[in-house]
Amino acid sequence: MTDADRPAAKVLVVEDDRELGPLLLRLFRGAGYEPDLAPDGQAGLHLALTRRYDAMILDRGLPAIEGLDLLGRLRRSGFTAPVLVLTALGTVTDRVTGLDSGAEDYLVKPFEVDELLARVRALLRRRSDAGERLAVGAGTFDLIARTVSGPDGSVVALSGRESDLLRLLAMNPARAFTREELLGQVFPEGSSVALVDTYVHYLRRKLGAAAVSTVRGVGYRLGRR
Incomplete structure (x- = not known):
């Protein structure tokens, strides 16, 4: 099956920033993905457990359920899609904690759009190679x-x-x-x-x-x- 034949990857964006969230939606749509936006951790939990996603973009400082707490709950519930943590928390300790909590990648805000898209492509490519x-x-x-x-x-x-x-x-x-x-x-x-x-x-x-x-x-x- 060629890349052109594959269905568009579904991406869940969990981001509470009222400007950045919609911006990420437009960015992923423009890149050919099918994104959904959850404005808080509770909404993210619901969407992740009731729909199928190929990747998740996850903020840490979320209302309702904090980002890494949400990630832990999802992993314990069998959620296997790769997760990229996108956050302003960028110390080495923050990065290690995020990766140890079950994320596959960690990107600090502010970020370059091209780098974010490249990292998402890499996540999806690794998932495709290992999990088709x-x-x-x-x-x-x-x-x-x-x-x-x-x-x-x-x-x-x-x-x-x-x-x-x-x-x-x-x-x-x-x-x-x-x-x-x-x-x-x-x-x-x-x-x-x-x-x-x-x-x-x-x-x-x-x-x-x-x-x-x-x-x-x-x-x-x-x-x-």
């Missing part, structure tokens, strides 16, 4: 093409929602999700957990009954190999 494929049972799940390839050479195409559901399960293979969690993270506009059951059925029909395991009293998890 995930193991699903004996098969391989291509996150970009939305296909599952079997050891016998078979290829199964998934819909967007099927792919989003399998992606969440495959990126957290040891975790069992409740139906409510899956509804909120994969189908945020859905009103009933029956929607989750429907898409689990679709995945099992396409990939086999063992693709998704039912965990009694909890919900669903990736099928065991």
